[in-house]
Every structure is written in C-alpha cells, then in structure tokens.
Amino acid sequence: MxxxxxxxxxxxxxxxxxxxxxxxxxxxxxxxxxxxxxxxxxxxxxxxxxxxxxxxxxxxxxxxxxxxxxxxxxxxxxxxxxxxxxxxxxxxxxxxxxxxxxxxxxxxxxxxxxxxxxxxxxxxxxxxxxxxxxxxxxxxxxxxxxxxxxxxxxxxxxxxxxxxxxxxxxPADLTQAINQVKTLFEPLSEPYFDLLGIPGLTGPTGEFEAKVSRPVAPTELLERPPARASGRRVPLEPAFPPHLKILACRLSDALERQDPVASANATVEAIDYMVRFFAGVAGGGLAELEASQEKAPVDLEFDECLELLRNSVQALRVYRGDVIADSILAVFEPGGSRPDHHSWLGLGERTAEEDPAVWRVRADSRIQDEDPGPCAQLLKGILPILSDWLEASKYFFNCWDLYHVIRRDFNLDVRLARGDRAFNAFPLVYPERYGIVLAQPDLNKAREHPNWEPRGFGQGPSVANLSVPEPADEDPPHLARLLEEFGKAVRDEEPLPAGNALLGCFDFLLRYYASLSTGALRSIAPFPLESVLAESASLLHCSKLLHYSLFALDRFPEHPVSSLVGGVFFEGERPRAFTRWLGFAGSPLSGLENLSGWTHMLRRPDAALRIDEILGQIRVYAQFLSEWVAQSRHVFKTLGHHYDVGEGSNSVGVVFELEGTRFRGVPDIYVGDYEFHLSREEVLASAETLPSPMSEQSFEAWEAALQEELPTSVFDDDPELTELVPELADFESGPIVMPSLFPDEPAPPTWGQAEADGFSRYCQALNYSGPESRPKIFSERVAAFVAKRESGLILVEGGPGFGKTFLSRTLTNPRSSPFDTNFPVIHYSVGRRLEGDYGILIEVLNEHLGQQTELAEAGFSKLDPRVIRDLNVRYPEGQASSRFLAYLSALSIANSNRRFLLVLDGLDESQAAAEAGLTVLDFLPSRLPEGVFLMLTYRPDFRAQLDARLDLGHDHCLELKLDSEDPTYQGLLYQHLEKIEWKVADLNALIKKAGGGLALSKLLRDGVACEYYGAPAELPARDRIFESFLEALHSRFPQDERFEAGVRFLMLLAAAQRPLSVPMLIELACDPVAVRKITELFPSAFAFWGEDEPVVGLAHDWLATCLREGRPEQFREACLELLALFESEPDSGWLSLAFWWAIEGADARRLEAFAESEKLREFRQARLAELDSSRRYHEKVVLLDG
Structure with missing residues (x-):
C-alpha cells in the first residue's frame, strides 16, 4: 500500500x-x-x-x-x-x-x-x-x-x-521503527504512577559524591553490536535514564493509540532530550579529559546543543583509547545496517535533506497545527533514526552508572561513574521542558514491572478515592472556593480540573503565609528588601520569600506570630512532611520547583493524553495539601483577618490582628492567576472588612512610626540571613508557567534577525495564496484547452472574491501550475492603478514582462521599447485592437515563436476605472496569433459588454464559471473548508453567510479555526464580516496596544496597494509579534509573493476598501507614514503612489511640503528624464498629471 x-x-x-x-x-x-x-x-x-x-x-x-x-x-x-x-x-x-x-x-x-x-x-x-x-x-x-x-x-x-x-x-520501514522502539522498552520500567509516586522525604544533603554500585563493565560492552539484519537480540537490558523512560512510555503509548500528533510530539521530545543529554555528556567528558576549568554552559537552545555535540564528538576522537572517549564515540560511529543517525546529526557525511535544527522548526510547526497527515509523514522519516540512536545508546548506558541531581536552576546534573573513573555532564537537560516531575529519590531507583502495559485515558488509576480537605468556616474565602472546586473535581473524577484547583490551593497558601510572615517580620525589624511588594510575583518567588521570612522569624521566638506560624511547619524541632517537600528544612530540592513544572503539564495541549502521570502527581500533592490545610486551621481561627483593596489590580490587602495588635500583610495576596478564584470584589464582599479602610497615606504614616521604634541592626550580625538576601533580590517576579518545549512567549517588540528570517520563511512557505488546496480542477481544464488548440480565448467569470485571481496565480506559480516550467504564463492585473488612461496598456504590460521572475526563469523576454514606439506610430488610437494584435505577434516572434498564455485579470475593474478615451476592451482583438492564448477574468455583470465587443461563439473559446451553484466550484469550497470539523449542513451555512465566494468563506473558516466562531449561529452576516474580523482579532490580543499595532499593519498594506517586503516592515517599525500573529490567525486575509525576497499584501481589494472606509483616520495616518518613508528614501516604483498618499493623508501642511520639496522635485525630474530617454511617453504623461 x-x-x-x-x-x-x-x-x-x-x-x-x-x-x-x-x-x-x-x-x-x-x-x-x-x-x-x-x-x-x-x-x-x-x-x-x-x-x-x-x-x-x-x-x-x-x-x-x-x-x-x-x-x-x-x-x-x-x-x-x-x-x-x-x-x-x-x-x-x-x-x-x-x-x-x-x-x-x-x-x-x-x-x-x-x-x-x-x-x-x-x-x-x-x-x-x-x-x-x-x-x-x-x-x-x-x-x-x-x-x-x-x-x-x-x-x-x-x-x-x-x-x-x-x-x-x-513490513514497511515505519513499522520496523515502531516495533524497534517498543522492543527497546519491553519490559518498560517504572510506569507513570510508580515512577512519579510518593517522593521520599530523605535524600542527599550537600555535595554529591559518586558511589559505584557495581564493578567495572567488561570491555566487550564497548564493542559494536551485531548488525540488526542478523535478527539477534542483545541480552543486556539497557539502564536508560528515568526521564528518557518516561518519554519512551509516552511514545509507545501514542503509537499504540495510532495517534500521529501525539506520537510526533513524544518523538520530538525524545529527540530533544537525546540531543541535550549527549551534548552534555560529550561536553562534560571532553572537559574532564582536557582538565578544563571553564564554567559549564547552561540554558542552550536546541541548535546550540547540536553544535556543542558536533564539536565535542570531533574533539573526543583525539582521545581514543580512553574509556570516556571510546564509550561516547561508540554511540555515534557508523556501523551495521543502521540508518545513519550520526549522519543526520551532522557527525559524518550528511545524507539527510535538512539539518536537525531546521527539522525541529518544521516538526514544531506540524505538531502545533495538529494535522495527522504531516505528523505521520514526519514520523516515517524520524522514527528509524530515533530507533537507531536508542539502540546504539544501550551500550553506553550499560557502561556507566548514572546519578541524577536536580540543581537550584532546575536543570539536571548527571554524574557518570565507572570503576575509578567519574565525570560530570554539562547540565543541559531541563526536565520540566517535557512536563516531567520526578522527586530526587525517584531519579536513581530501579524497579521492574514486566507486566505493566500503557494505559489510555479512562483506564488509569482513579482520583475518586482520594482524601481531600473539605472547606471549613474559618478558611479564608479564596481558599474555601479552591478547596470546594478541588473536592468537586475529585468526586466527578476530572483529573485536569482537580490538578488546576490543587495548584491554586498551593499558590494561595504560599502567598498567604508569605504575606503573614513577612508582614510580621516588618513589624519587628527593618526589612532589607522592597522588591517583594511586586504584584503577581511568581510561585517560586513567594516560596523564597516565605523561606526567608520563616528563617528570620525563628530569631524572634517570643513573638506570637513566630510561634504560631512555626507550629504550622514544624512539630517541635521536627519539620513536617510538607515542610521538607517545600524545601524549608535544609533539603537541596524544593518540591515547588517540581510543582512549577507540573503547572505547565496541566496546560499542555496533550495533557489529556498524560492522565496517568497527572493522577500520580495529584495523589502525592493531595497528601501534602491535606496536612498543610489541617495545620493551618488553628492559624485561621486564631488570627483576625481584615480585608481591603490591595495595591495591585488583582490583589487583596490583609490586616492581621493578634492579641490586640494589628499589622499589614506584605505583600498583598494576589488572587488573579487561576481558573478557580474569587474576584477581589467577591473576597471583600464575603469577608469582614475594616470599619474604615486604611488609606495609602495612613498606612505609610503608621509604618514609618513603627519603624522608628525598631532596632536598626537586627540582621547585621546574622550571616545566614544575609546570604539569602541577594538570592531573593535577584529572583525576578514573573508568571507561574515555566519554560516549555513549545513555548508561546511574546517576541521582542522590534525586529531582530531571528524575527525577520522567521517571517521571511513563513512568507515563502505561504507563497502566493497559502498552503490550501489549489483550484486544480479549473487550472487543469485551462491546460487541457491550451494543449488542444493552436490559439484561443479563455473566459473566467465569477463574483468578487470567488477566486478569479486565485486561479490566475495558480497558473503562474511553478509549484502548482499544470503547465511545464518552460511554458510562459503572463499574469497582469489590469484593474490596478493605470490612472484611468489605458493608452499605456501595452507599454506598461511590456515593462511588467521584465519584472515577473517566472518569465525570466523560463527565458521569456519583453520587446524592445523601440518596437512599441513603431507600433504606436503604425496603429494610431483608433486602431487599438490591431496594435495589440501586432504586439502579441511581435512578442511571440521575439521569443522564437513560443506558445504563451496572457492573463488579463480584473477586466471589469479596468472598465469601471477608465476615463474618457481608450478602454481595455478596445484593445481586445477578434482573433489571436498562432501560439497565443488570452485569458480574461471578469464579474458576471460585465458579460454583456464583452459579448458586444467579441464573438464568443467560436470553437476557440473556453468558458469557466466560478459559481457557488456549480458542483465543481462547490467541491473547491469544500476542499478549503475541510480543516474545520463541521457537518456539511454547517459548512453550507458558512458558505451562504459568505455570499458563496471563496475569499469570504476562507476568512470565516479562519475565524472558526481560531475558535472565535463555534457554531453557524455565531457567524456574522455578510455585511458584518469585516467588523467581525476585527473583533476576532481583538479577542486574540489581550493587550490593546498590540491589537492596535496589528490594525496599523493592515492599514499600511491597504494604503500601499501593493505588497510590502520584510525590510519595509522593519523600516515602518511594524510590531513583529502582531504581524506574525495576524498572518497566522487569518492567513486567508493575506497574499504572499516572491521567492528571494518574500513580500506580503492583502488578499483582496475588498478588505482594503473596508479598512479605508471603516477606519478613515487610521488609514490617513498610514498614508502619511508611507509618504514619510518615501520622502526619506525615494523609490521610482512608488513615485505615482506618493502623490496619492499626500492627497489621501488630508494634511494640508504635509501636502504643501511634499509639493515644494526640492529633493523630491529633483528626483521627479530625473525620473521623467529616464522615461523620456526610454521613450515611455504615456507613462511620463501619467506622472506629469499626478
């Protein structure tokens, strides 16, 4: 098959x-x-x-x-x-x-x-x-x-x-690769819910010392394995690292479910891990052999890790004979019948079509599109390589004992030991990138479960039997709401909502105790930091602040808050289990670091496919939450709580009262970060408030008076506290979500090289009309007609936005044209700006031939201007059709009598724009020279004028009607709407709302794809599509200024009336985030041209008209911006438009300055002289009239 x-x-x-x-x-x-x-x-x-x-x-x-x-x-x-x-x-x-x-x-x-x-x-x-x-x-x-x-x-x-x-x-190669991956991990070690089970509460404290757990492996392990073709299985079971095991479990599970998208996602994660792991191992091994004292690199990007891996492997070849170098090189040396994973990585003679870094970008894009077809194709190429790499790695993992430690920066430290040899790998693996959370003891244990089988959703362990804390009357209102939601999600057996509510409970408790402890500390002694007052500080920042404040309060055992809070976290001198998990008892690993990574897992698109992992973590975290809430109930009862409006937009200020003393919590408690939360107004309405809210001025005066009574050198002689201050001060506030494998982070507000290159590649990928299916059923008819005739006329009739230009562009695009690459197809939009004077049609058309790159590649050239001058003399204005017929004949002869197709697009628009004098219809000949084909596109109401001018009944005429009632055209519409999962009746409703046209149907389809429209009833009427388009964009831009930046980009395209290149977007200071996001959300609103220098423009004049009429003030501003750019860098191609911008800008002062500019006058005169010398008199007249 x-x-x-x-x-x-x-x-x-x-x-x-x-x-x-x-x-x-x-x-x-x-x-x-x-x-x-x-x-x-x-x-x-x-x-x-x-x-x-x-x-x-x-x-x-x-x-x-x-x-x-x-x-x-x-x-x-x-x-x-x-x-x-x-x-x-x-x-x-x-x-x-x-x-x-x-x-x-x-x-x-x-x-x-x-x-x-x-x-x-x-x-x-x-x-x-x-x-x-x-x-x-x-x-x-x-x-x-x-x-x-x-x-x-x-x-x-x-x-x-x-x-x-x-x-x-x-079997097919893909089947071989799938079976090979499964074989490597059978029996799979540590199923999700065991490998991610209850973390031990004891572990190493202090610097790691290598402990060799088995004798030196025999030297045969370093030999290459037998060729795969022999069918022998190596008897050794690979000691794969625990994170790699989990990634392999995910991959195996996704392959069993036959889910191409999830399989591709797991494969990319596994490749990312392998690149980072072995780059770290190779770099660390080389540093050990060279006795290098340089600091190990961290936080490298994927392409940087690739480069490190290649350089390190190359350098290690000098140290052959050493066990470190030999074991690493054995993973990447070619041998047997392997599909050359070393070549794919760039470690040998390259056989792959693309670099892994480029492959990674393409893979990320396909996975984010969630399209099964491209993901399946991706797997077909990469799974054999991954399988080969895993097979070759088995011997490395059996040669070395691996010990993992999670560092304070959350990267993974890997120590490798073998006999008397040991070295540290560079810490390049960041486990939370893959949504994997393992406690320290689980990193280095080895339990076997030979009967374990992957589970899918609904088959794993349930959360229904979990013991969860119920809300109590004394609980703060925000915590009570979160506990209620957590209990409800557990009872309803909904793991993802349960995880989100559980996370919200931890977040509130951390912020509550950080506010309580720090506020109490400030009432005792001057506090060394002001940065803790930032609203929406991250969960880890609050953790560090709480750790500091608890440590400091312990210096004041006589203070009632010190003993009250200390009793929550410690039982006498013994820390409670959740205290050790939080990292407040001297343990090197904070459980909150794992919790932060878990946050990202809950928000991943494929979270529902990882229910087993999430359930295992909920079981762990629920125990800690229950204990923490139970110990906190005494605090909630003892303290008085007075709520007030906080300093931040989503924060609540709390004034605590204890034994007649009041103090303000610092910082205010942020309540705006989770799905389940009370608004600030709800908190204030449901809790006791101060009789008279404390104003900012009174609070500052109260705090100043308090500070005057406090000693000034409480912390001066406490080095342990002093050491914590820089770590606190340097820890940036930020969102709770940690970095991910597929980050959705805002791009810089200005264009860097990465943004420019990325958008250029994006434009190239969507060259001409985007990645959708082309109207090949119509273009093939055109090709068949041309193949059967010596010459002929092709008429394409369709309403505005029905795809006439789309068909024309399909014929000229080498990637989609049914014609051979050496068959010239000339596309010219006659409706574009000819200033109503169509006497220059032949002249401008001839110039256009020299600018269409596809014609140059096909070796098709324009006529010498002197030939056109002679034609103008031989055929005066009353003989326009004869002049055009002679021009077509001369063009064919000048190109060795080659057959070609000329497309005059927008015939009706040119007729409407024509002033007194010649029209394009006047140029149309009654017959065509041999080998010449003419294609005309027009709207239905123009047909009567065409019938009056031409005899359309002969055999040399092909008529194509783009009509929503035509079954063939309906098929084209369905092709473009296929990606949205709607029933046929719903698709028909969408097409009807769009007036039956392709352009508006695709625009509405984009709105459905970005989840703005959820059902046919939500679709706008045809006369409201433009307003709805802007509303949809606004809904996807949470920041108003970014939305306005996006509208400005649209306005610039509308005012330019032609595509803009990436350098021009940079010069115009367009927001790169807004540009990329708008073109990705609504690709159908744009057209993309160019190969070497991609450009982007609006897909249809309808959108430009709506922008001009719907937001006239912003349109005028866009005209003035383009005018300013032209004035700074005059370009002859924009000269005639510059006059139009000056007028449309409606700024009398700017118009006057433009008209009187000496620099522009000289430029204009130079352009006129150039036109005069090339005898392009008609174009010169147009410029003079402008």
Whole structure:
C-alpha cells in the first residue's frame, strides 16, 4: 500500500504518452482505486463499499482509517466520494464516472484530463491510510484472505483487474521503527504512577559524591553490536535514564493509540532530550579529559546543543583509547545496517535533506497545527533514526552508572561513574521542558514491572478515592472556593480540573503565609528588601520569600506570630512532611520547583493524553495539601483577618490582628492567576472588612512610626540571613508557567534577525495564496484547452472574491501550475492603478514582462521599447485592437515563436476605472496569433459588454464559471473548508453567510479555526464580516496596544496597494509579534509573493476598501507614514503612489511640503528624464498629471 501513490504517479507520467492515453490511464486508475477499496472492504467485513460507508457500526481503527479516505473529519462525503456516487444520494444526472467507464466516446477525453485532480485528491486523502497500515494479516483480521498489497512493479494496463490475495511482503520501514522502539522498552520500567509516586522525604544533603554500585563493565560492552539484519537480540537490558523512560512510555503509548500528533510530539521530545543529554555528556567528558576549568554552559537552545555535540564528538576522537572517549564515540560511529543517525546529526557525511535544527522548526510547526497527515509523514522519516540512536545508546548506558541531581536552576546534573573513573555532564537537560516531575529519590531507583502495559485515558488509576480537605468556616474565602472546586473535581473524577484547583490551593497558601510572615517580620525589624511588594510575583518567588521570612522569624521566638506560624511547619524541632517537600528544612530540592513544572503539564495541549502521570502527581500533592490545610486551621481561627483593596489590580490587602495588635500583610495576596478564584470584589464582599479602610497615606504614616521604634541592626550580625538576601533580590517576579518545549512567549517588540528570517520563511512557505488546496480542477481544464488548440480565448467569470485571481496565480506559480516550467504564463492585473488612461496598456504590460521572475526563469523576454514606439506610430488610437494584435505577434516572434498564455485579470475593474478615451476592451482583438492564448477574468455583470465587443461563439473559446451553484466550484469550497470539523449542513451555512465566494468563506473558516466562531449561529452576516474580523482579532490580543499595532499593519498594506517586503516592515517599525500573529490567525486575509525576497499584501481589494472606509483616520495616518518613508528614501516604483498618499493623508501642511520639496522635485525630474530617454511617453504623461 505505501507504494500505491508512487505507482499511480509512475503509471501516469510515463514518457511519450499522448493526451488520449493519459486520459485513458486516468480513468483506469480511478477504476482501480475504487476496486482496490471495494476489495479491501469486502475482505474485511464482507460487504460493498457504499454499504460500509453508510454503516457506522464498524468502528475498529482500520475501519475508521478507510472511512477517512472517503469522508472528512465531520463525517461528510468528500468531493470525490460524491463524484463516484457513494454519498448516499446520487446527483440528479448520472454520475460522471458512469459515463467515463465507457471509453469509446472521444468527446469525453478532454474532460477526463481535468479529472486528474480528482485522482490526486483521492490519493492525498488515502495517504494517511497508507502510512498507518501496511495491510498485513496481523494488522487486519489475522486472516490471509483479507490481505491486500501494493502493486509492484508499477501499474500496468494488464494488471488493472480484480484484487487477489498475495503472500505478505516485508513490513514497511515505519513499522520496523515502531516495533524497534517498543522492543527497546519491553519490559518498560517504572510506569507513570510508580515512577512519579510518593517522593521520599530523605535524600542527599550537600555535595554529591559518586558511589559505584557495581564493578567495572567488561570491555566487550564497548564493542559494536551485531548488525540488526542478523535478527539477534542483545541480552543486556539497557539502564536508560528515568526521564528518557518516561518519554519512551509516552511514545509507545501514542503509537499504540495510532495517534500521529501525539506520537510526533513524544518523538520530538525524545529527540530533544537525546540531543541535550549527549551534548552534555560529550561536553562534560571532553572537559574532564582536557582538565578544563571553564564554567559549564547552561540554558542552550536546541541548535546550540547540536553544535556543542558536533564539536565535542570531533574533539573526543583525539582521545581514543580512553574509556570516556571510546564509550561516547561508540554511540555515534557508523556501523551495521543502521540508518545513519550520526549522519543526520551532522557527525559524518550528511545524507539527510535538512539539518536537525531546521527539522525541529518544521516538526514544531506540524505538531502545533495538529494535522495527522504531516505528523505521520514526519514520523516515517524520524522514527528509524530515533530507533537507531536508542539502540546504539544501550551500550553506553550499560557502561556507566548514572546519578541524577536536580540543581537550584532546575536543570539536571548527571554524574557518570565507572570503576575509578567519574565525570560530570554539562547540565543541559531541563526536565520540566517535557512536563516531567520526578522527586530526587525517584531519579536513581530501579524497579521492574514486566507486566505493566500503557494505559489510555479512562483506564488509569482513579482520583475518586482520594482524601481531600473539605472547606471549613474559618478558611479564608479564596481558599474555601479552591478547596470546594478541588473536592468537586475529585468526586466527578476530572483529573485536569482537580490538578488546576490543587495548584491554586498551593499558590494561595504560599502567598498567604508569605504575606503573614513577612508582614510580621516588618513589624519587628527593618526589612532589607522592597522588591517583594511586586504584584503577581511568581510561585517560586513567594516560596523564597516565605523561606526567608520563616528563617528570620525563628530569631524572634517570643513573638506570637513566630510561634504560631512555626507550629504550622514544624512539630517541635521536627519539620513536617510538607515542610521538607517545600524545601524549608535544609533539603537541596524544593518540591515547588517540581510543582512549577507540573503547572505547565496541566496546560499542555496533550495533557489529556498524560492522565496517568497527572493522577500520580495529584495523589502525592493531595497528601501534602491535606496536612498543610489541617495545620493551618488553628492559624485561621486564631488570627483576625481584615480585608481591603490591595495595591495591585488583582490583589487583596490583609490586616492581621493578634492579641490586640494589628499589622499589614506584605505583600498583598494576589488572587488573579487561576481558573478557580474569587474576584477581589467577591473576597471583600464575603469577608469582614475594616470599619474604615486604611488609606495609602495612613498606612505609610503608621509604618514609618513603627519603624522608628525598631532596632536598626537586627540582621547585621546574622550571616545566614544575609546570604539569602541577594538570592531573593535577584529572583525576578514573573508568571507561574515555566519554560516549555513549545513555548508561546511574546517576541521582542522590534525586529531582530531571528524575527525577520522567521517571517521571511513563513512568507515563502505561504507563497502566493497559502498552503490550501489549489483550484486544480479549473487550472487543469485551462491546460487541457491550451494543449488542444493552436490559439484561443479563455473566459473566467465569477463574483468578487470567488477566486478569479486565485486561479490566475495558480497558473503562474511553478509549484502548482499544470503547465511545464518552460511554458510562459503572463499574469497582469489590469484593474490596478493605470490612472484611468489605458493608452499605456501595452507599454506598461511590456515593462511588467521584465519584472515577473517566472518569465525570466523560463527565458521569456519583453520587446524592445523601440518596437512599441513603431507600433504606436503604425496603429494610431483608433486602431487599438490591431496594435495589440501586432504586439502579441511581435512578442511571440521575439521569443522564437513560443506558445504563451496572457492573463488579463480584473477586466471589469479596468472598465469601471477608465476615463474618457481608450478602454481595455478596445484593445481586445477578434482573433489571436498562432501560439497565443488570452485569458480574461471578469464579474458576471460585465458579460454583456464583452459579448458586444467579441464573438464568443467560436470553437476557440473556453468558458469557466466560478459559481457557488456549480458542483465543481462547490467541491473547491469544500476542499478549503475541510480543516474545520463541521457537518456539511454547517459548512453550507458558512458558505451562504459568505455570499458563496471563496475569499469570504476562507476568512470565516479562519475565524472558526481560531475558535472565535463555534457554531453557524455565531457567524456574522455578510455585511458584518469585516467588523467581525476585527473583533476576532481583538479577542486574540489581550493587550490593546498590540491589537492596535496589528490594525496599523493592515492599514499600511491597504494604503500601499501593493505588497510590502520584510525590510519595509522593519523600516515602518511594524510590531513583529502582531504581524506574525495576524498572518497566522487569518492567513486567508493575506497574499504572499516572491521567492528571494518574500513580500506580503492583502488578499483582496475588498478588505482594503473596508479598512479605508471603516477606519478613515487610521488609514490617513498610514498614508502619511508611507509618504514619510518615501520622502526619506525615494523609490521610482512608488513615485505615482506618493502623490496619492499626500492627497489621501488630508494634511494640508504635509501636502504643501511634499509639493515644494526640492529633493523630491529633483528626483521627479530625473525620473521623467529616464522615461523620456526610454521613450515611455504615456507613462511620463501619467506622472506629469499626478
């Protein structure tokens, strides 16, 4: 099956085929594909294909994958399914396939060529099935009678018959890689809920000293393993690091579920870990051998780790013979039948098509798109490499004892020991990047569970039997709400809401005790830090502040708060379990560091796929929470709490009262960071408040009076406290979410090289009209018409936004054009700014030929201006059509009589803009020279004028109507809407809201994709689509200033009336975050051009008009900004527009300054002289009129 697509491609592209033979073979392939799936379904369930598609009772994975070939994600039939008559209800006319089976009718051959698009669509939709199923007996029904295999050798007319069983062939590479990964981790060690089980409360304190737990491994372990082809299994069980085991568990589980997106995500995490781990090991090993005293690098990016790995492995080759160098080099030396993971990493002769750093960027993008097809393709290429790398690493991990310690900066310290040799790896692994939280004792234990099997959602351990603290009357209102939500989520068995509420409880308790302890401390002695007053300090910052304040309060045992709070965290001199977990008892690892990483796991897109891990952690953390709340109830009862408005926007001030003494908590308690929380107003309404709230002035006076009575040198002679101060002061406040594998961090407000390169690559990836399916069924018809004629006229009729320009761009884009690369297609938008004087049409069109890069690559050149001058003399104004006919003939002759297609786009717009004098219609000839094809696009209401001017009834004319009532056009619309999982009826409602046009349908589709519209009822009416578009953008920009920056970007594109390059966006100081986010949220609103220097513009004039009319003031500002840029750097290409900007800017002073500028006058005169010397008189007249 994986060879099916390639076989069809070879079958259709065999050299020397005539058009008739291609058509016949296309039909044969369609017949074969239908027969193929008919045979497969018959072998599986014993029924026909149409019956199978209508019956949803068959719901095994293989059934779902076959069904996805014919039905989209919403269960609606694909266009090819309807075309085949398999959609339940047949079209009113016999389906085309019925007529095509009879190949004797020669009149059908031309139409059949366009059906190649149907064939390609079918193959694309079948690709996921090909990648998921090798169609072997054990993958279907364990019966030989149900097997179906790809045809090999390639398709042959004699082989296009009924399917028949065959002997199974070798498994696909992807299957080999999957099985290899599973084999390496069978039996899997430490299942989620054990490996992430209750962390021990004792552990190493102080510097690590290596302890060798077994004798030196024999030297045979360093030898290369036998070739994989031998089939031997190495008897040694690899001692894989615990984090790698978890990543492998995730990968194995995702592969079992046949989830391409989750599998790709787990694979990327595993690759990231392996690169970082071995870069650290290689760098640390080299530093040990060189006795280097340089500080180990930390916080390296993926590409920096790659570079470190390559350089270190290269340098280690000098130390061959040493066990450190030999064991590391053995992982990366080629050997056996391996698929060259060392070459992929750049450690040998490169065989991969792209660098791993580039692959990583592409992989991240595919995973974030959550598209199963590209993710499956990604897995097919990378899993054999990962499998090979893991296999080669087994010997390394068996050669060394590994001991892991989590550092204070949360990176992983790895110590490697073997006999009398030991060294430290560079700390480049950050476990929380992968959402993995392991307590210190769990990092170095080895328990085996040979019978463990991965669990999916709903099969793992339950949270229903957890013991959770119930809210009490004395609890602060915010904590009571969180405890209530936690208990409800546990009772409802909802792990993710339970995790979020649990996290909120810890966050509140930390902030509460930090405020209480620090406020009490400030009432005793001058406090050395002011930075602790920052609102929304991170959870770890509060932890450090609380640690400091508890430590300091211990110096004042006579203070009532000291004994009260001390009793919460300590039982006499013995720290409680949660105190040790928090890191307040001298332990080197704070459990809150793990909790911060866990925060990110709860918010990951694939959190629901990691329920086992989350449940294991909830069980651990719930025990600590229960103990902490139970010990806190005495504090809640003893203290009086008076709530007031805090200094921050989401904080509550608390004045504590104890034994008649009041003091203010510092800092105020922040209450705005979690899904389950009371608003500040709710807190104040539900709790006792001060009779007269303390004003800021009275609070400052009260605090100043208090400080005057306090000693000034309480901490001067306490070095232990003094050591904690710099750590506190340097710890930045920030959000609770820790760095992740796929961070969603705001980009810098200015363009750096990374932002510019990234957006340029993005524009290149969306070159012309984006990644969506092209209108190939129409472009193929154009190509078929051209192939059959010596010359001809092609008419494309469609409303505004129905895809006329989209079709034109498809014909000129080498990546999507049905024409050969050496066939010139000239696209010219005649509706663009010709200032209403179409006498310069030929002149400007000729200049355009020299600017269209595809024509230059095809070796197609423009005419010499002197030839055009002669044509103007020979054919005066009254003979415009004869002049244009002569121009086309001369153009063909000048290019060696080559056939070409000229597209005049927007014919109706040019006619509406034309002033008195010539129009484009006046240039259209009644006949065309041999080898010349002319394509005209126009709106339906323009057809009458065209009929009056041309004779359109002859055989050399092809008419294409882009109409929402046309089934072919409907198929194109469904193709573009396929990514949103709506039913057909809902899609039809969307199309109706958009007026049946492609452009507005795609814009609404983008709104659905970014989750702004959730149902058809939420879609705006057609006359409100623009306003709704801006509202959708605003909803995705939490900061108003960034939204306005995005609107400014749109306004600049609208005012420019042509695409802007990335350097121009930089010069205009466009916000790179806003630019990238808007183009990603609504890619259909933009058009992308250019290969070498990508540019971006608005996709349709409708949007520019709406922007100009909807926000006139901002539009005028954009015009003045572009005018200022032109004045600073005059460009002849923008000269005529500069006059228009000066007028549209509606600023009399700027207009006057522009008109009187000596610099611009000289530039204008130079441009006029240039036009005069090149005899481009019409263009000179236009510029003079401007």
């Amino acid at each position: 994986p060879e099916l697509g390639q076989s069809v491609k070879r079958f259709l592209s065999e050299p020397g085929l005539s058009e008739e033979e291609k058509a016949r073979r296309t039909v044969e392939c369609l017949k074969y594909l239908r027969a193929y799936f008919e045979g497969l379904v018959s072998g599986l369930i014993g029924s026909g294909l149409e019956t199978f598609l209508a019956d949803e009772a068959h719901n095994a994975p293989v059934h779902r994958d076959i069904r996805s070939v014919f039905l989209d994600l919403g269960g609606a039939p694909r266009f090819v399914t309807r075309w085949l008559g398999l959609a339940g209800q047949r079209p009113p006319t016999p389906p085309p396939v019925t007529a095509l089976w009879a190949l004797g009718d020669e009149t059908l051959l031309e139409e059949v060529v366009s059906y190649n698009a149907l064939l390609q669509e079918w193959l694309r939709s079948a690709r996921a099935f090909e990648e998921n199923w090798a169609v072997e007996p054990d993958r279907v029904r364990h019966r030989d009678s149900s097997t179906v295999y790809p045809l090999d050798p390639p398709l042959d007319p004699e082989q296009l018959g009924p399917l028949h069983p065959a002997a199974p062939g070798p």
